Amino acid sequence: MIKYIAYCRKSTDEKEKQVLSIESQIEELKEFATKEKLQIVCFLTESRTAKSLGRPVFEEVIQKIEKGEANAILSWHPDRLARNSVDGGKIVYLLDTGKFLDLKFPTFWFDNTPQGKFMLSIAFGQFKYYVDNLSENVKRGNRQKLRKGILPNKAPYGYLNEPRLRTIEVDSAKSKIVKKVFELFAEGESSIADISRFFQKFGITRYSGKMLHLDTVKRILTNKFYIGIINFGGEIYEGTQELFIPPELFGKVQKILEAREHPKPRRNSFTFLGLAKCAECGCSITAEVKHKCYPTTRGNVDYIYYRCTKKKTDCSQNYLQEELVEQQLRAIVEKASLPASWAKLWLERLDKEETKEKENGESQITRFSLEIQQIDQKLDRLLEGYLDQIVDPQIYQQKKNELVELKIKLKEKMTSISKNGSEWLGLMREFIELAAAAAKIARAKHNKLVAKLNL
Ligand SMILES: [Zn+2]
Incomplete structure (x- = not known):
């Protein structure tokens, strides 16, 4: 007497429409069993992929058969039973050793004969080829996207995956929240938990509606995707996504995070510590x-x-x-202060310099774009060397990452020059304004104001 176990499976990752739902598979099998007069011991269902090993219900089927509770399997199609080489082999082996007497599928012809087993083996091999091919196609798709500067993943917060063009676009509403978060954190007063609460207030949460994990928030604040760098599988690529976080703002946030990771000891407990050494002996x-x-x-x-x-x-x-x-300290700050009339003259001079710099800026930009061209040529040569197997994969990746980072930095410099001119002008202006303010600070009544100068 042949006793069948009816096995139905559909995994959540199977999007193909031709795979029936588990309920429809059960219906089909019942109908088929009546027509063919098959005796079914039990129905077992599973919602797992058959690409990898470790399906508990499928194991149960095998165990029941080994114990003799049944000796055949009824399933909708062989690909329900196995999509990896081990499970496929196991089924054929159980047929060879006589533990299985029969397999039945409404959609696939099988006979327990050398010919039938041969067909089944080929079918199992085909499913494996299909699975392998699928993941190879995914990899190829990823590479293609990366070459175009598109992250082949879920879009980071503030962006969305455009389903039609398969690109990553700025989410007009959420990007504003993310930008606000960077600005808030850059002020230096908010903790990571504060930021997580802020996100929650504006509807950015975990699936459950709970606050984002602190690690998630930290990952958002340090994600270089926001400044145009894609890190995929440890390799760095130039992103083509539109940016909504200014690189300076991003840099400021990184500095605050770093400072919090390595807090300067005792600096906070005593206001004036670390500012001076003993004038007599030089000790701390x-x-x-x-x-x-x-x-x-x-x-x-x-x-x-x-x-x-x-x-x-x-x-x-x-x-x-x-x-x-x-x-x-007040006396020292007073001495370092700049008279207001001087400050005015200096700032005027600085304005003149700025005009001159703007003219220079254009030539600088030309120079940078030349350098970028050279990097591109180097990248091309590196790729050729790699393809010709002259360059090791490891060295290729490392060198490529270095070059791409350099290129991104140069591009950043170019945008910053075209936007605000040279960096030294800003620093100089800051210095003059600070020195002009020093007199005020030195005379201020508020205690410990000096410390706020970050001397
Ligand atoms: Zn001393």
């Missing part, structure tokens, strides 16, 4: 808090003292109370 300055208690009047009061660490030699310097340190 340390600070400490002294508690004093005035039981009847002011209660507990903390006093901060700075002193020389005296690590090298005997040094005659004494403790200095924080207020006195501040006075000394």
Whole structure:
């Protein structure tokens, strides 16, 4: 007596319409069994791919058959049973050893004869070829996209995958939220958790509606995709996506993140620490808090003292109370300040320089675009060397990444020049404005303002 197990499978990744749903497979098999007068022991269903090993229900089928509870399988099509070489081989082997007496498929002819087994083996081989080919096609598609500078993945937050053109476009609403987040974080006052809450407030969350993981937020803030760099499988490509985060803003955010990863110790606990060395012996300055208690009047009061660490030699310097340190610093800042009339003259001079720079800028841009052309030529030669197998794959990838990064940096420089002229002008302007403000800061009443200067 031949007893059949009816096995139905459809995995979620099978998009082909010709694969029936599990319910329809059951219907078809029932009808087929009645027509062919087959005895079915049980129906087992599974929603897993047969491309890789490890299908628990399929294992159960094999076990039931090995235990003798059944000795044949009924399935809609052989590709429901196996799409990898191991499972296919197993089925043929069980037929060879007599554990399986029969296989039946409404859509595929099979007889337990040498001829039938031969046909089945070929069919299994075909499915494997189809699967391999599919993943090869995906890889080819990815390479093609990368060559065009398109990320072959889910679009990062603020972008969307355009389904028709298969490109990545700016999501007009979400990109505004992402940009706001970069701006917010660049102010330096928000934590990663604050940012995650901000995202949630504007509807960017996990699928469940919960706040984004902190790691996800960090990945967003450090994703170089926002400045035009695609990192795919460890290789770097030049993206062609439209950018909505200015590179300077992105750079600012990276600096804040780095500073938080490696906080300068104690800098925050004592305002003036790390600014000065002992004038007498050159040792570092340390600070400490002294508690004093005035039981009847002011209660507990903390006093901060700075002193020389005296690590090298005997040094005659004494403790200095924080207020006195501040006075000394104010005097220094006052000395470094720039009179307003001077500042005006300097800024005027700077304006003239700027006009001149603009003219120079154009020649700089020409130079940079020449350099970029040279890099492109190098990339071409590198690729040729790689294709001719003169260059190792590893070296090719490393060199290619270096060149592409260099190219992106040059392009960034070009845009920044055409937008704001040379960098030194901005730095100089900042310096003049700071020096002009120094007088005000030195006289300001607010305690510890000096520290805000980041001297
Ligand atoms: Zn000293």
